[in-house]
Amino acid sequence: MLAASLLVASFVxxxxxxxxxxxxxxxxxxxxxxxxxxxxxxxxxxxxxEPFLAQYWYWLDNALHGNLGVSITLRENVSTLIAxxxxxxxxxxxxxxxxxxxxxxxxxxxSGLRPxxxxxxxxxxxxxxxxxxxxxxxxxxxxxxxxxxxxxxxLGNGTSLLSxxxxxxxxxxxxxxxxLAIVARVTRAAVRAEGDREHVQTAVSRGxxxxxxxxxxxxxxxxxxxxxxxxxxxxxxxAVAAVVEVAFSLNGLGAYLVQAAEDxxxxxxxxxxxxxxxxxxxxNLLTDLICAALDPRLALRDGAR
Amino acid sequence: xxxxxxSASRRGLARLRATGPAGIASAAVIAVAAFAAAxxxxxAPYDPDLxxxxxxxxxxxxxxxxxxxxxxxxxxxxxLAGAQSSMLGPLVVVILSVTAGxxxxxxxxxxxxxxxxxxxxxxxxxxxxxxxxxxxxxxxxFGAGLPAAAIALSIAYLPYIARVVRGAALKERGxxxxxxxxxxxxxxxxxxxxxxxxxxGPLIVAQAxxxxxxxxxxxxxxxxxxxxxxxxxxxxxxxxxxxxDGLLAGHPLPAVAASLCIVTVVIAVNLLGERLFEQAQAAxx
Amino acid sequence: MSDPVAADTLxxxxxxxxxxxxxxxxxxxxxxxxGARRAVLRDVSLTLRPGEAVGLVxxxxxxxxxxxxxxxxxxxxxAEMRGxxxxxxxxxxxxAGADLRRxxxxxxxxxxxxRAHINPVRRIGDFMTEALRTNHGVSRPEARxxxxxxxxxxxxxxxxxRLRQYPHQMSGGMLQRVMIAAALLTGPRLxxxxxxxxxxxxxxxxxxxxxxxRLRHQSGLAMLFIxxxxxxxxxxxxxxxxxxxxxIVEVRASSLLHSDPLHPYTAALTAARPDITQTTRRLRAIxxxxxxxxxxxxxxxxxxxxxxxxxxxxxAAGPGLxxxxxxxxxxxxxxxxxxxxxxxxxx
Numbered sequence: 001m002l003a004a005s006l007l008v009a010s011f012v013x014x015x016x017x018x019x020x021x022x023x024x025x026x027x028x029x030x031x032x033x034x035x036x037x038x039x040x041x042x043x044x045x046x047x048x049x050e051p052f053l054a055q056y057w058y059w060l061d062n063a064l065h066g067n068l069g070v071s072i073t074l075r076e077n078v079s080t081l082i083a084x085x086x087x088x089x090x091x092x093x094x095x096x097x098x099x100x101x102x103x104x105x106x107x108x109x110x111s112g113l114r115p116x117x118x119x120x121x122x123x124x125x126x127x128x129x130x131x132x133x134x135x136x137x138x139x140x141x142x143x144x145x146x147x148x149x150x151x152x153x154x155l156g157n158g159t160s161l162l163s164x165x166x167x168x169x170x171x172x173x174x175x176x177x178x179x180l181a182i183v184a185r186v187t188r189a190a191v192r193a194e195g196d197r198e199h200v201q202t203a204v205s206r207g208x209x210x211x212x213x214x215x216x217x218x219x220x221x222x223x224x225x226x227x228x229x230x231x232x233x234x235x236x237x238x239a240v241a242a243v244v245e246v247a248f249s250l251n252g253l254g255a256y257l258v259q260a261a262e263d264x265x266x267x268x269x270x271x272x273x274x275x276x277x278x279x280x281x282x283x284n285l286l287t288d289l290i291c292a293a294l295d296p297r298l299a300l301r302d303g304a305r
Numbered sequence: 306x307x308x309x310x311x312s313a314s315r316r317g318l319a320r321l322r323a324t325g326p327a328g329i330a331s332a333a334v335i336a337v338a339a340f341a342a343a344x345x346x347x348x349a350p351y352d353p354d355l356x357x358x359x360x361x362x363x364x365x366x367x368x369x370x371x372x373x374x375x376x377x378x379x380x381x382x383x384x385l386a387g388a389q390s391s392m393l394g395p396l397v398v399v400i401l402s403v404t405a406g407x408x409x410x411x412x413x414x415x416x417x418x419x420x421x422x423x424x425x426x427x428x429x430x431x432x433x434x435x436x437x438x439x440x441x442x443x444x445x446x447f448g449a450g451l452p453a454a455a456i457a458l459s460i461a462y463l464p465y466i467a468r469v470v471r472g473a474a475l476k477e478r479g480x481x482x483x484x485x486x487x488x489x490x491x492x493x494x495x496x497x498x499x500x501x502x503x504x505x506g507p508l509i510v511a512q513a514x515x516x517x518x519x520x521x522x523x524x525x526x527x528x529x530x531x532x533x534x535x536x537x538x539x540x541x542x543x544x545x546x547x548x549x550d551g552l553l554a555g556h557p558l559p560a561v562a563a564s565l566c567i568v569t570v571v572i573a574v575n576l577l578g579e580r581l582f583e584q585a586q587a588a589x590x
Numbered sequence: 591m592s593d594p595v596a597a598d599t600l601x602x603x604x605x606x607x608x609x610x611x612x613x614x615x616x617x618x619x620x621x622x623x624x625g626a627r628r629a630v631l632r633d634v635s636l637t638l639r640p641g642e643a644v645g646l647v648x649x650x651x652x653x654x655x656x657x658x659x660x661x662x663x664x665x666x667x668x669a670e671m672r673g674x675x676x677x678x679x680x681x682x683x684x685x686a687g688a689d690l691r692r693x694x695x696x697x698x699x700x701x702x703x704x705r706a707h708i709n710p711v712r713r714i715g716d717f718m719t720e721a722l723r724t725n726h727g728v729s730r731p732e733a734r735x736x737x738x739x740x741x742x743x744x745x746x747x748x749x750x751x752r753l754r755q756y757p758h759q760m761s762g763g764m765l766q767r768v769m770i771a772a773a774l775l776t777g778p779r780l781x782x783x784x785x786x787x788x789x790x791x792x793x794x795x796x797x798x799x800x801x802x803x804r805l806r807h808q809s810g811l812a813m814l815f816i817x818x819x820x821x822x823x824x825x826x827x828x829x830x831x832x833x834x835x836x837x838i839v840e841v842r843a844s845s846l847l848h849s850d851p852l853h854p855y856t857a858a859l860t861a862a863r864p865d866i867t868q869t870t871r872r873l874r875a876i877x878x879x880x881x882x883x884x885x886x887x888x889x890x891x892x893x894x895x896x897x898x899x900x901x902x903x904x905x906a907a908g909p910g911l912x913x914x915x916x917x918x919x920x921x922x923x924x925x926x927x928x929x930x931x932x933x934x935x936x937x
């Protein structure tokens with residue numbers, strides 16, 4: 001299923017070239033006029049005179065070997081252009097994921113296990129946070145922490161590892177905010193639901209101490225829905241990172257993708273899209289695998305795949 | 306016929322009342338936003354599109370409650386005018402994806418077998434594309450603009466609505482009343498459209514409301530990126546991006562005002578959607 | 591008294607002296623239902639002696655499960671309990687912490703739906719040995735050895751392999767046997783069985799009942815057997831208590847329940863279950879529907895509206911318990927109706 005998804009996705013990305021109005025040549029050149037020899041060069045390189053499926057095959061084959069074509073606007077290898085930006089995006093997404101896991105799951109567990117004023121507070125805060133899109137959070141964070149308080153820089157990548165962390169903190173928080181709220185709510189609901197289950201009653205009726213009941217019977221069983229939602233939201237970060245990168249002027253893949261789309265630099269768009277879709281599918285697959293390991297009943301179904 | 310419609314709307318109102326104070330307050334907020342969307346340009350006190358650079362970034366003064374934006378346009382007027390594209394876009398996305406998604410899901414649930422496998426696999430593949438990514442791809446291919454973005458999002462949301470509807474439709478299909486109708490000779494289309502879909506109606510409405518929230522956020526993000534609604538057309542997402550420099554220069558009001566509009570409506574939509582969803586689940590037992 | 595060690599000794603000494611193991615006295619439980627405090631149990635009194643099996647019979651809403659939960663100290667949060675429950679003389683409502691855990695290993699509970707009551711993501715071995723390892727400090731290999739032995743006692747061979755399996759790999763009947771085995775591992779004095787066979791098919795039901803009966807006699811375990819099936823309770827219990835609307839309406843020696851019931855409700859229950867050797871033209875049902883405790887009006891007999899023998903005295907005041915011939919009845923007319931309540935088939 002994984003391979004099939006990726007294959008069809010790659011086909012769609014490739015076919016996008018043909019959906020564009022005008023000839024593929026016009027699309028590849030970004031609508032700009034070409035010097036005389038270039039048209040022939042492009043035709044040769046992209047096998048434009050061969051059947052559609054053959055072109056797809058060439059493109060895919062190249063992609064799997066790391067050759068994603070050339071950027072029309074920058075006249076460099078797409079792979080090189082991606083490589084120089086990938087760590088920005090990866091670092092941002094990783095930073096945000098850590099925030100989501102630590103704060104989101106943490107708050108969800110605490111709130112789920114302890115009904116009371118803390119729980120009520122968490123519910124309200126998460127309801128508001130979940131509605132704040134990443135770029136709105138970016139605006140708010142820039143205004144408060146960068147401009148008014150001056151604790152963090154507002155723009156740019158930073159130079160050393162430490163300054164990178166400083167520069168990425170606000171963007172990571174902006175990226176993580178809404179997802180963290182959703183993860184917290186689902187975690188809380190899962191913990192509550194498991195706490196009401198009959199098998200927890202059994203454990204209590206046998207005098208198992210509370211901390212073991214919580215660890216082995218409530219949290220352990222809530223781990224599957226918690227992992228699922230964390231996986232889904234982390235995967236979604238991959239796309240939303242683009243917005244945050246633009247808001248904070250970070251030099252990442254997402255910002256570059258948007259720029260390339262505006263410039264109609266098709267090869268770059270295809271290359272980055274393929275990479276992002278692959279990452280998305282891989283994260284979802286990892287989530288499924290972890291869930292199967294956590295719940296023996298899922299493993300049976302998974303084996304049938 | 307009129308009586309049936311009247312009682313249907315009474316049922317709808319009763320369901321709304323049953324969502325509690327939070328649900329009713331949310332519905333009120335959404336109604337205000339919808340009103341602004343419909344009549345915004347008429348209600349705007351000043352021309353939302355007329356630039357006047359000498360007034361750029363000027364603060365609130367006189368009849369200009371929210372001051373001026375980066376091009377000297379009245380912010381309040383621009384917000385009112387922007388409500389149109391900010392609300393209409395998500396509405397179109399929801400209508401398209403819910404209609405197509407419901408059709409696909411009910412077909413898959415009814416026919417089962419090969420149809421179900423094909424449709425479900427197809428939807429699983431669409432799942433691999435995050436909404437924003439598909440919209441960026443569409444912008445690259447068809448050029449930036451609201452229609453391309455809206456259609457891309459509609460496609461990207463199909464799996465979400467389809468999964469919910471398919472599950473519910475499968476359950477309905479197993480109900481005795483469906484078998485009774487089949488025995489009476491009703492055709493599949495009639496059973497699905499006149500009985501199954503209305504019975505899972507509340508669930509669809511709830512999911513549609515939730516999707517509206519997603520669509521609003523995604524479309525605003527795409528417009529913020531410059532790939533959706535194009536300036537100078539008024540739109541809340543575009544306003545944030547246009548006025549972002551103002552934040553660093555000490556003129557945060559335009560960007561913040563537009564942000565608040567988006568966030569308020571999205572919170573209201575999420576709250577209402579959640580309540581409706583709980584209601585629909587409870588009713589289905 | 592709150593000294594649990596003394597309570598233990600007292601309970602064992604009591605067994606020798608015929609003193610009760612568990613005494614429920616005037617138990618009333620109130621729960622928050624839809625915003626209002628409502629009674630789910632009203633003035634329930636019951637005594638269990640060591641080694642004795644007592645059946646607790648009633649329809650849904652009669653309060654039988656709640657009685658067991660109160661005995662197991664498993665009332666839902668927010669429940670208010672009045673009256674007393676004493677185990678070996680110690681008031682269990684006042685137990686906490688380690689004392690409460692010790693009580694829990696003395697009083698084991700098995701439940702109706704074993705699949706819901708066993709953690710699906712952990713192995714059977716973990717489930718069975720958890721209490722031994724956590725509360726009794728038994729080592730893992732020793733606990734597993736005892737578990738395998740106990741599984742053999744409930745008729746599950748190949749215990750080593752079973753311990754490594756997960757619940758979804760076993761049938762409902764087998765899981766119930768696992769639950770019974772697990773409950774008995776800590777050597778309890780009292781077993782609270784809440785409809786353990788209701789979710790099983792008839793054949794498995796018979797097997798599980800046989801196992802319970804045998805193990806009980808082997809270990810001298812006292813048992814409270816909850817069911818809605820009067821015949822089933824009478825089959826393996828020495829005494830049977832009948833509950834209606836949150837109250838005990840009759841306690842009687844099981845052998846006499848059929849032939850000489852002391853309460854119209856009991857008689858109606860036995861009459862409603864047709865005898866396979868007789869022909870009848872129509873099944874007898876009790877008119878009306880069973881009431882929950884909080885639906886019953888306090889100042890009259892809860893069963894009066896449905897009772898064929900109801901008279902003015904029944905509606906004048908809520909009847910108290912009267913002792914008749916070694917049994918107990920909550921019927922205001924119990925003495926005068928004696929002998930006339932016997933189930934008569936409708937010919």
